[in-house]
Amino acid sequence: xxxxxxxxxxxxxxxxxxxxxxxxxxxxxxxxxxxxxxxxxxxxxxxxxxxxxxxxxxxxxxxxxxxxxxxxxxxxxxxxxxxxxxxxxxxxxxxxxxxxxxxxxxxxxxxxxxxxxxxxxxxxxxxxxxxxxxxxxxxxxxxxxxxxxxxxxxxxxxxxxxxxxxxxxxxxxxxxxxxxxxxxxxxxxxxxxxxxxxxxxxxxxxxxxxxxxxxxxxxxxxxxxxxxxxxxxx
Numbered sequence: 280x281x282x283x284x285x286x287x288x289x290x291x292x293x294x295x296x297x298x299x300x301x302x303x304x305x306x307x308x309x310x311x312x313x314x315x316x317x318x319x320x321x322x323x324x325x326x327x328x329x330x331x332x333x334x335x336x337x338x339x340x341x342x343x344x345x346x347x348x349x350x351x352x353x354x355x356x357x358x359x360x361x362x363x364x365x366x367x368x369x370x371x372x373x374x375x376x377x378x379x380x381x382x383x384x385x386x387x388x389x390x391x392x393x394x395x396x397x398x399x400x401x402x403x404x405x406x407x408x409x410x411x412x413x414x415x416x417x418x419x420x421x422x423x424x425x426x427x428x429x430x431x432x433x434x435x436x437x438x439x440x441x442x443x444x445x446x447x448x449x450x451x452x453x454x455x456x457x458x459x460x461x462x463x464x465x466x467x468x469x470x471x472x473x474x475x476x477x478x479x480x481x482x483x484x485x486x487x488x489x490x491x492x493x494x495x496x497x498x499x500x501x502x503x504x505x506x507x508x509x510x511x512x513x
Contacts, residue, residue, distance in 0.1 A: 285319075286316075288356070288357075289306075289312055289315060289316070290303050290306045290312070292357050292358075292359050292377075293306045293309055293311060293312060293359060294306065296359045296361070296379060297309075297359075297361060309363075310343075310344035310345060310346055310360070310362075310363040310364075311344075311346070311358075311359060311360040311361070311363050313340065313343065313344055314340050314341075314344045314346040314348060314360070314363070315348075315354075315358060315360075317336055317337065317339070317340035318337065318340070318348045318350065318352075318354065320336055321333040321334070321336040321337045321340075321348075321350035322350050322351075322352070322353075322354075324336070324350065325350035325351050330350075333350035334350060336350070337349065337350045344363060345363060345364040345365060345366075346360055346363045346364070346365075346366045347366070347367045347368070348366075348368045349368060349369055349370040349372075351370035351371065352368045352369065352370060352371070352372045352373070352374070352386075352397075353372070353373045353374065354368075354373075354374045354378075355374055355375045355376040355377075355378070355402070356376050356377070357376050357377035357378070358374060358377075358378050358379075358380070359377075359378070359379045359380070360379075360380045360381075361379065361380070361381050361382065362381065362382040363380075363382055364382050364383070365382055365383040365384075366380055366382065366383065366384050366385075367384075367385045367386065367387060368386045368397075369386055369387050369388055369396070369397035370396075370397065371388075371394070371395045371396050371397040371415070372386045372397035372398060372399070372400070373397075373398075373399040373400065374386075374399075374400045375400060375401045375402035375403075375404070375420065376402045376403070377402055377403050378400050378402070378403070378404050378405075378406075379404070379405040379406070380406050381406065381407050381408040381409075381410075381426070382408050382409070383408050383409040383410075384406045384407075384408070384409070384410050384411075384412075385410075385411045385412070385413070386398050386400065386406075386412050387411065387412070387413050388413065388414065388415070389413050389414045389431070392415075394415075395415045396414070396415050397414075397415060398412045398413070398414060398415065398416060398417070398418060398430075399415075399416070399417040399418070400412070400417075400418050401417065401418060401419045401420035401421070401422065401436065402420045402421070403420055403421045404418055404419075404420065404421070404422050404423070404424070405422075405423045405424070406418075406423075406424040407423070407424055407425050407426040407427075407428070408426045408427070409426055409427045410424045410425065410426060410427060410428045410429070410430065411428070411429045411430070412424065412430045413429070413430070413431055414431055414432070416432060416433045416434075417433055417434070418430065418433075418434040419434055419435045419436030419437065419438065420436045420437070421436055421437045422434050422435075422436060422437060422438045422439070422440065423438075423439045423440070424440050424441075424445065425439065425440060425441035425442070425445075427443070428440055428441050428442055428443065428445040429442075429443045429444050429445055430444070430445035431444055431445070432444075432445075434447065435447075435450065437450060437451050438450045438451075
């Protein structure tokens with residue numbers, strides 16, 4: 280692919296996934312656009328063993344954009360980094376096609392281990408703002424990582440992960456994240472657990488009141504009605 284064709288492709292990627300774009304000229308101002316062009320240049324030098332020059336280009340791009348991509352990372356086509364400030368992609372990270380990253384995302388390692396130490400991100404994955412994916416494992420294609428999540432283990436394809444540490448809260452039958460770009464309306468497993476505990480508590484209180492009544496020893500003032508919990512239970 281020629282340089283001009285590649286630039287047009289990168290412009291199309293950003294226009295597809297950012298509703299704030301009104302014209303192609305605006306794309307030239309985007310940190311994501313600038314940093315990916317510099318990454319491609321640095322990556323070619325890195326593969327040829329020109330490590331210092333590759334790092335010089337990538338660090339210069341990081342200072343200008345706030346996005347740090349190690350030149351050793353392997354990135355497929357169609358990467359979109361929205362806003363971008365604070366995004367870090369480690370040396371042995373591998374990203375498939377059409378990956379979307381929001382600001383503050385880290386694709387990092389967990390220490391000083393050798394070899395492959397950063398995550399592999401499948402095609403069409405969306406990683407929301409502030410999420411951290413740490414370690415050498417795979418996030419399967421079409422998966423979505425919720426904002427602020429910390430993912431430290433394998434994620435199968437077509438999953439939604441939220442929380443610290445990240446938990447799979449939805450699996451299968453997913454829309455492709457890059458077509459919907461929704462990083463907010465995700466399941467809340469903590470809230471679901473609280474609601475289950477509230478419902479269990481109400482059931483236990485009702486059983487206790489029933490037992491006391493059968494024994495003819497119902498204490499005055501016992502509360503067995505809780506409209507808000509009943510509503511949640513329904």
